[in-house]
Amino acid sequence: MRTLGVLMLVACPARERADPWPAQPEAAWPAGCLIEGAAAHPTEPWLALACTNAAAGTGAVLVFDASRGQLRSVTPFEDYVGWDEEALVQWHADGLRLVTNVGTNGLALLDRAAIVGQAHPDQTRDGGVSYVWVGERLFTDTGHLFVIEPGDWRFDFGPGAGPPMQGMVWNPRIRAAIGRRGHGLVAYDPVAGQVRYEASLDAYGPTGAPWCAPSGRWCVRRQFAIHPAPDGLLFVDGDTGAVAGLRHPASPRVDDVAWSVGGALAVTSYEHVIGGAGRAWWIEAFRDGARAWARPLGDRRVTRSHEVADASGMAWSPSGDALAVVLDGPEVRVVDGRSGETVTEFVAPAAPVPAGAPEGYLRDGPRDGAILWAGSEHLVRIAPHFVTAYTARGARVGGMVAP
Secondary structure (H helix, E strand, O other): OOOOOEOOOOOOOOOOOOOOOOOOOOOOOOOOOEEEEEEEOOOOOEEEEEEEEOOOOEEEEEEEEOOOOEEEEEEEEEOOEOOOOOOOEEEOOOOOEEEEEEOOOEEEEEEOOEEEEEEOOOOOOOOOOOEEEEOOEEEEOOOOEEOOOOOOEEOOOOOOOOOOOEEEEEEOOOOEEEEEEOOEEEEEEOOOOEEEEEEOOHHHOOOOOEEEOOOOOEEEEEEOOOOOOOOEEEEEEOOOOOEEEEEOOOOOEEEEEEEOOOOOEEEEEEEOOOOOOOEEEEEEEEEOOEEEEEEEEEOOOEOOOOOOOOOEOEEEOOOOOEEEEEEOOOEEEEEEOOOOOEEEEEEOOOOOOOOOOOHHHHHOOOOOOEEEEOOOOEEEEEEOOEEEEEEOOOOEEEEEEOO
């Protein structure tokens, strides 16, 4: 179980939109700190990276500038930072602030690389706290709606409101947090204190958990099937909770899925071979619950890596106009998000694991790494121990490896 450490508060400078996040000339990746989560800046080609040194019980938030291939800032904590769950690092829409999980059950607010304060809405849990931004406030999966004020070190949270849910996203169209509840979905407006809808999805079977696009506009539930029946993709309208339809992938078994911000879904699938490797790989995209395009990959496959919680082998550009995929480990293919046609391919290998990495990390074998977009013009290959930036056309910009 992670234990709570001591927070080092830093004076919070006044916000100046001319400099949304300061550059620290001496910024350096802390030794032994491995990346657990990542979040792209809303307008700049930057990634916020949550890293933890488990042996030392410390962590940090790194901001990586993909346009330069180097660190912009490092904010250290005397506690773990991040967790092995998605969306535990999030920028505010103003690009001046971000929130990250700290310790076992806390949230810390940073303003332009300075620590503002910290809050722990559930002292009993041994895991990350899911949350969404609601204007200037945070709404957590514990049912609390609050602001982290300068100097906060809060534990005095009473019972939360609202239904229990997991994996929340914020849907601005209906002003509600949408999350999983059992095998279904629930949408809750934390400002009005009202449930917008509940969709049990029980009529569609007991398997699979819904997963929603970052905008909350669309959700999908993978319907597991027994060979030779094909898996299904159950699409749900995030505004209403109504089922839009059940679709089947191009090949019978769904391997991985990835949402764009706006709600396009990329899917990889394959044909199961008893006693052998999968074959007949496909990649396809769905928009508004309908197949937009499908392209065969043959015996090639998208490398499915989830070592950094927010990254995998597929990544949509911020606009959804392009999709980048990692093929067979070292190669990156960028395709047109509307047609699936290849735009470019280039080699972007993973960095070797450094000798100073923790013993368990070295023992676990190859770390192929995943991919993320940082702005619309830069791609980042990422694993817990390295970050490397490329242009969208494949020119290497620079990178770093954990010391």
